[in-house]
Amino acid sequence: MFYRLKKISLGNWILIGMILGIIVGLFLNLFVNNHFIKDIILIDNVFYLGGNIFIRLMKMLAVPLVFCSLVVGVASISDIRKIFMIGGSTIILYLITSLVGIFIALTISAIFKPGIGINLSTINQTSNVTLNQTMTDLVLNIIPENPLNALASSEMLSVIILGVIMGFILIKLSQKTPTLNNVFKESKKVMIAMTDVVVKFAPFGVFCLMAKTFGTLEFESIFPLAKFVGCIILGLLIQLIVVYPFILIIFAKVDPLKFYRKFLSVIFFAFSTLSSNATIPLNMNTLEEIGITRDISSFTVPLGATLNKNGTIIMQCVAVMFAAQYCGIDLGISAILTLIFTVLIASTSTPSVPFSGLATLTLVFTAVGLPSEMIGVMVGIDPILDSCRTAVNITGDSVCTIIVALKNKSLDRDVLNNKKEPNKLLKDME
Helix, strand or coil: CHHHHHCCCHHHHHHHHHHHHHHHHHHHHHHCCCHHHHHHHHHHHHHHHHHHHHHHHHHHHHHHHHHHHHHHHHHCCCCHHHHHHHHHHHHHHHHHHHHHHHHHHHHHHHHHCCCCCCCCCCCCCCCCCCCCCCHHHHHHHCCCCCHHHHHHCCCHHHHHHHHHHHHHHHHHCCCCCHHHHHHHHHHHHHHHHHHHHHHCCHHHHHHHHHHHHHHCCCHHHHHHHHHHHHHHHHHHHHHHHHHHHHHHHHHHCCCHHHHHHHHHHHHHHHHHHCCHHHHHHHHHHHHHHHCECHHHHHHHHHHHHHHCCHHHHHHHHHHHHHHHHHHCCCCCHHHHHHHHHHHHHHHHCCCCCCCHHHHHHHHHHHHHCCCHHHHHHHHHHHHHHHHHHHHHHHHHHHHHHHHHHHHCCCECHHHHCCCCCHHHHHHHHC
16 A cells, blocks of 8 residues: 555645545535634644645755756856847747737637626625836846845745856866856755755645635635636636647657656646746756756756746736726726736736735726726636746746757757656756
8 A cells, every 4th residue: 555655656645645635625614614623723823834844945946946056057057149049939938928928818809708797795705905016117126235134035037046146157278167156056956965855845835725725715716707717717727738849849849748747747837836036946856857957947947937937927918908998987008018018017016915916906007097996806716827827928938948959959858758867968058
């Protein structure tokens, strides 16, 4: 019996934890009325602590893992032009997938009209969703005033820039500072080992997070907005099971089934944690198992976690069309162009806090000229939507990473096709 349990893969354990968490959460939500047991003991303490301790551990690993891997990866590339080519091609791919997501969202909204024929008077509206960061602040904050503060605050875009700059410096000083090079290499090995240990607790963390999410889900907010929720989930599914497989087949000649079979645990993990940053360590580990070297994934994955949010963009576009249709506002060409530009910018400034997608949505609503009070009706259903869009966000990062890796000859198809162990790949890198 114990031997059979040991043979179950981590991905399957994460799936089991997620399903059990959903079942327990729904049971507590629908059938348990004892406030002390349900809310005070389980949801607000056991599940809250279990889930958030695990997320904090993953976020704790994300910054040093990304920084050390990025420094080592950049320093190992002798041709500086290659670094700019990797960065440029990555950003272009992220932009293309984002534009496709916008097209999907606008098309679905035009066909199904989620804002027509609904009654919002029964929904408990909450409008305390704010955004304190302007576009100017976003650009300025890319360059940190204090590098240590950027690392401590997990400002991923700043961490990427610091890592790239440090890597450039080590390229120039490689002969003079071999000890420093070795420090980063050994630190990277330590962070990878720590990630392997922490990830083993993922099933329990995922269970707690799902139990809390579904234990507090406001079903009375979902039913009046079923059409709106359905449009968003449909758009996310099209991006996940149509657009991404198409990209893999056409541009990478990669079998989508092989990719998703190995990547499914990361999708479940992202769905449960609602955090792209917390998913970075597991994402990079899984991409290595797919056959991608860390000198690529250490750059593209954290960059994608900050800039490439296809799921968030789909949600925000549908939300804008929903609000416009409900208010009877006809968005012209100029408003649509403003919407496209604004969601591309706003998605990059999404903070790692609850209701983050809704927080940046205020910027989009203001730019298009819609009443931001409409966002309040979406708060009750945001936890489940946040789970779905985070799963799509991180999948888009990895699909684009495969294309970039293939272009730079950093994809080992033998590993992808299970003809070679990923551990062997790690040894080759070192």
